[in-house]
């Protein structure tokens with residue numbers, strides 16, 4: 035097979051922004067590998083990036099425009115969207131419409147959306163799912179620095195002597211950055227890592243110190259640290275006096291907080307606090323990394339400022355190996371910030387609440403209007419949809435019916451909205467099902483543009499696949515609607531390169547060094563130069579080179595160019611509620627991304643966790659009568675999910691963790707954001723997704739089931755089901771509240787059995803065990819195993835049967851075996867790259883492989899992307915412990 039030349043592009047998942055070399059072959063297969071020249075990853079990729087080639091097929095793609103479920107032409111769809119938006123605005127005003135967009139968009143798409151809403155429709159009702167990800171960091175940066183600047187770069191993580199990770203599970207959520215730190219620590223073992231996180235995540239395995247802080251205790255921790263820094267003389271007086279303001283007030287407030295209340299609020303002992311404070315105070319080269327554990331909180335902005343205060347006080351900012359460092363969750367959250375994709379910002383890091391900025395942007399755009407006030411932030415936007423203030427919403431590249439807090443209410447709001455337009459690449463999502471108009475968008479690999487990663491590095495995403503069927507890039511779709519609304523001149527872009535050039539020009543327009551974001555060097559970029567654009571860090575003003583770090587010598591972006599210390603409040607938002615005594619924390623798992631629309635297509639990535647789960651401490655499990663692998667119902671007053679119990683000492687007593695990924699497309703009741711209330715940080719508007727009050731109870735299933743299927747089922751009639759891609763088809767975990775009269779009918783419906791298919795069955799009514807296997811010719815269409823307790827059949831063996839031929843004489847094997855049939859079970863997948871399971875690693879450890887390297891040499895596990903090395907280490911340690919007992 036002749037391969038094309040590899041295309042240099044960028045991974046579409048997390049904010050690390052790794053460079054990818056993608057090669058498409060003539061048969062449609064896509065091979066990917068890390069780009070050795072990209073400065074974010076130098077050739078590394080994590081498990082998700084490595085499996086990108088498995089996610090580009092056209093299964094489940096939205097390929098044609100639709101109105102009310104009927105295929106229509108682009109002309110018809112675009113005309114309808116433009117006319118309905120125009121009519122709604124004419125009748126009810128510009129604030130009666132809204133766009134809800136995404137950190138998945140390329141910067142050029144984002145730029146067009148923002149320009150259309152703020153400069154031509156005249157409303158700021160455009161917000162983004164990045165509101166759920168890093169709005170508190172934006173607000174904290176702006177309060178301290180006067181603008182939304184990330185001061186440092188990834189290299190700082192490698193040259194720091196201390197890295198403090200706050201609410202950041204880097205090992206799973208930003209694995210390539212984690213690998214860069216692992217490599218740096220191997221070279222300099224004296225480098226120290228502290229993890230501050232209520233959960234003992236996989237990242238803890240790299241840390242010298244894990245501080246299991248109470249949820250949202252971070253402000254108290256960093257207020258205590260500021261006081262300690264002053265007490266031990268670690269303040270950089272020169273930096274503070276020359277480059278900051280507000281220090282005295284902030285320190286006085288910190289000094290009024292007694293140590294006991296910090297112990298109480300953080301849940302950490304005095305000794306733990308002292309160890310951390312002393313380490314921070316004596317280590318000049320310190321970077322504090324923070325992510326969603328900081329941002330997704332009712333006090334996220336105060337957390338960010340409490341962290342920044344400590345860096346300003348010690349002058350640890352802008353110098354190699356120092357600085358507060360917000361790592362974003364999404365691939366282009368930063369690009370969205372640059373174009374003003376949030377409802378309260380304006381393009382090119384200008385502000386809606388500054389009349390001079392509004393005037394400047396309007397003159398640059400030559401627009402008829404400019405939004406006069408901030409628009410509705412995500413939670414308020416969907417409330418306005420619910421109460422009828424917003425009558426038309428366009429949702430682009432995101433899935434709010436699954437990912438917004440109070441997801442059930444969001445869905446109800448969409449059901450009532452007179453016009454819901456959704457642009458997406460996937461035909462069936464929890465949100466797309468409510469769309470009156472569906473617009474097929476280009477996916478990763480099919481579109482061109484730029485993204486910005488967490489270290490301000492702008493990289494190209496490049497197209498290497500043709501646009502399938504009638505899919506179109508988002509910028510094109512929005513420009514076509516804008517033209518039909520009468521704004522043709524301002525949206526006459528011919529390519530993403532035109533849009534990038536305008537975006538760059540605006541960043542430099544009347545700038546003169548007063549605004550941090552300036553990429554004026556690219557204001558006249560040609561198509562050829564855009565095609566060849568190498569990754570670079572902003573700023574890049576015309577005639578200057580990029581600046582790697584900001585603020586070593588002050589020069590902040592406040593009116594007096596001094597940074598602001600911000601007094602932060604220590605509050606306890608936890609409301610004791612005897613009916614809902616557990617704290618729910620939500621987040622990501624290693625191998626999945628957001629709402630599974632892409633990673634759910636990969637059988638490799640679906641092996642790590644194949645179903646939604648609740649991680650619960652053994653004490654709580656005992657208290658609630660829950661055993662490992664039981665099904666559990668986790669609920670609030672108004673909503674519930676049904677998930678698998680996973681008992682783990684990584685969880686603190688009194689709290690549970692449920693991943694954010696499962697939707698109605700992959701599980702019967704797995705949408706955890708149904709349980710997250712719409713409580714937001716009052717400054718940033720970011721929802722508090724990590725501290726919800728819930729209760730848990732065992733779900734008593736009369737019958738459990740497991741099935742492998744050659745084809746994805748249309749519908750599954752069971753109280754609990756969870757669907758995961760596997761080699762040759764799909765695997766399904768099942769739970770039934772009551773036994774069925776006719777299991778054979780259930781099995782045939784699940785298999786999608788046609789008259790040509792042949793089903794064989796085994797029933798043991800005494801022990802309530804049933805097995806069915808369905809064949810067409812020699813191939814297995816499906817097998818179903820049912821029992822009164824969790825089914826103990828080897829999942830690997832059952833999955834392998836989907837791709838093997840089954841001569842008639844051998845078919846009995848499928849249904850006649852006892853639990854555990856099929857020999858050794860690899861166990862849950864740990865290494866997704868090489869498909870190595872936990873039982874194989876444990877066995878190798880028992881044979882004498884006592885290091886991650888030895889396991890790699892024996893099984894290959896952990897030798898590709900490295901995302902699983904922390905888990906391999908844990909499995910080895912468990913074996914060592916058991917051997918010592």
Ligand code: SF4
Nearest residue numbers: 045047048052080083
């Ligand atoms: Fe993609 Fe993984 Fe790199 Fe994130 S760390 S950008 S998910 S390859």
